[in-house]
Amino acid sequence: MEYVESNMNLENQKPGNMETAMKSTSVAGKKFDHFKGLSMVLLGAVLWGVSGTAAQVLFQRDGFQSGWLVSVRMSIAGMLLLAGVSIKSGPMRTIAVWKDKRDALKLVLFGIIGLLGVQYSYFSSIRYGNAATGTMLQYMGPIFITGYLALRQRRLPSISQFAAVFLALAGALLLVTNGDFHSFSIAPLAFFWGLVSAITLAFYSLYPQVLLQKYDSATIVGWAMLIGGIGMSFITPPWRYTGHSSLGAWWLVSFVVLFGTLVAFYVYISSLKYITASEASLLSCGEPLSASIIAVAFLHVQMGLPAMIGGVCILVTVAILALNRPAERPVPITEKSSRR
Numbered sequence: 001m002e003y004v005e006s007n008m009n010l011e012n013q014k015p016g017n018m019e020t021a022m023k024s025t026s027v028a029g030k031k032f033d034h035f036k037g038l039s040m041v042l043l044g045a046v047l048w049g050v051s052g053t054a055a056q057v058l059f060q061r062d063g064f065q066s067g068w069l070v071s072v073r074m075s076i077a078g079m080l081l082l083a084g085v086s087i088k089s090g091p092m093r094t095i096a097v098w099k100d101k102r103d104a105l106k107l108v109l110f111g112i113i114g115l116l117g118v119q120y121s122y123f124s125s126i127r128y129g130n131a132a133t134g135t136m137l138q139y140m141g142p143i144f145i146t147g148y149l150a151l152r153q154r155r156l157p158s159i160s161q162f163a164a165v166f167l168a169l170a171g172a173l174l175l176v177t178n179g180d181f182h183s184f185s186i187a188p189l190a191f192f193w194g195l196v197s198a199i200t201l202a203f204y205s206l207y208p209q210v211l212l213q214k215y216d217s218a219t220i221v222g223w224a225m226l227i228g229g230i231g232m233s234f235i236t237p238p239w240r241y242t243g244h245s246s247l248g249a250w251w252l253v254s255f256v257v258l259f260g261t262l263v264a265f266y267v268y269i270s271s272l273k274y275i276t277a278s279e280a281s282l283l284s285c286g287e288p289l290s291a292s293i294i295a296v297a298f299l300h301v302q303m304g305l306p307a308m309i310g311g312v313c314i315l316v317t318v319a320i321l322a323l324n325r326p327a328e329r330p331v332p333i334t335e336k337s338s339r340r
Helices: 002-012 016-062 066-089 102-128 131-138 141-153 157-177 188-206 211-214 216-233 247-271 277-283 286-298 303-323
Strands: none
Touching: 016 066, 016 131, 016 247, 016 277, 016 286, 066 102, 066 216, 066 247, 102 131, 102 188, 102 211, 131 157, 131 188, 131 286, 131 303, 141 157, 141 188, 141 303, 157 303, 211 216, 216 247, 277 303, 286 303
16 A cells, blocks of 8 residues: 555656656765765775785795795786686686787787786885885886877877976985985885886886777786786796795785785776776875885884975876876776786
8 A cells, every 4th residue: 555655646746856856866876976986996095005015014024025926916816807707797708808819919918018017016116125115116107108108199298297207206216315315215126126117007007908998807907917927927936935934924915815906906997987087096096105104104114204205296296197187987907006
C-alpha cells in the first residue's frame, strides 16, 4: 500500500518540481564524485610518499639493495595487475597488445627505459640520499617535458613556463646545497640518480601516448611492470637478496609492493574518472610532502630552511605547469604519480 501511495504522489507532482529535484540530485552526485576523486588521488599520492620512506628504511637500516626491491616490486605488482585485468576484461584483451609487432616493441621499450628506468633511479636516489630529496628531485620531470615539447614544436615556452623552469632550477640548487653553494648537502650519487629519475619520468610520461590511445592503461602498465621486473631480475634476481631478514623488513617490502604500488596506482587511475588531469597533478604533490614529513619526523632526516624552500619551489613549479595545462581531460598514467 505504501508503494502504491508513493507512486501516486510521484504521478501527482508537477513536472517542474520533479525536474528541479532531479537536477539537485545530479548536482549533489557530481559534488560527491568530485570529492571522491580528490580523496582518491590524495590517498594514492600519500601511499607513494610513504612507500618511498619505507624503501629508505629497507636500504639504510636493513641493507637491502635498490635493484632487488625494484625487481620484486615490479614483477609481483605486474603479475597481480595483469591478473586483475584478465578477470575484469578477459585474457584476450590482456594479450591484445602483443598481436601488433610495433606496439609490442614500444611496450618493451616503455617497460625497460620508462618504468624500470624511473623505478631504479628513484630508489637509487633514496638509497644514497633520502626519500624526501629523491622525491623532490623526481618532481623536476615536468621541466624536461616542457623543454622537450618546446623543441619538438619549435616554439618558445610561455612566460609561466619560463617562470616554472627558473623556480625548478632554483629549488633544485637550494635542495642539494641547503643554501651553501660551495658544497653539496646530499651525496652526489643521490643528486645524480634523482636527476636521472626526473629525465626517465619525462620519457615515461610522453612515450606511451600512442599505446594508451589503443589499449587500457592498466594493461599497459601491468605488462610494463612485468617486463621491467624481469629485465631487472637478470641483474638482481628476486631469490638472491642481501640484507637483514626480519618480520619488520618483510612487512615493509609487502607494503611497498601492495600499498605503495598496486593500491596507489588503482586509486590514482580511478580518481581520473571524477577529476581533471590538472587537479590530479596538483594533489599528487602530496607525495613529496608526505615523504618529507615522515622522513623528518620519524627518520630524523635533517632538512634546513633553504632546502625546504627549494622543495616548495619545485612544488610550485608543478602547480604552475598543471594550472597552465591546455587539455582538461583525464590522462591516465602520464601523470606522475604515478608513476610509480
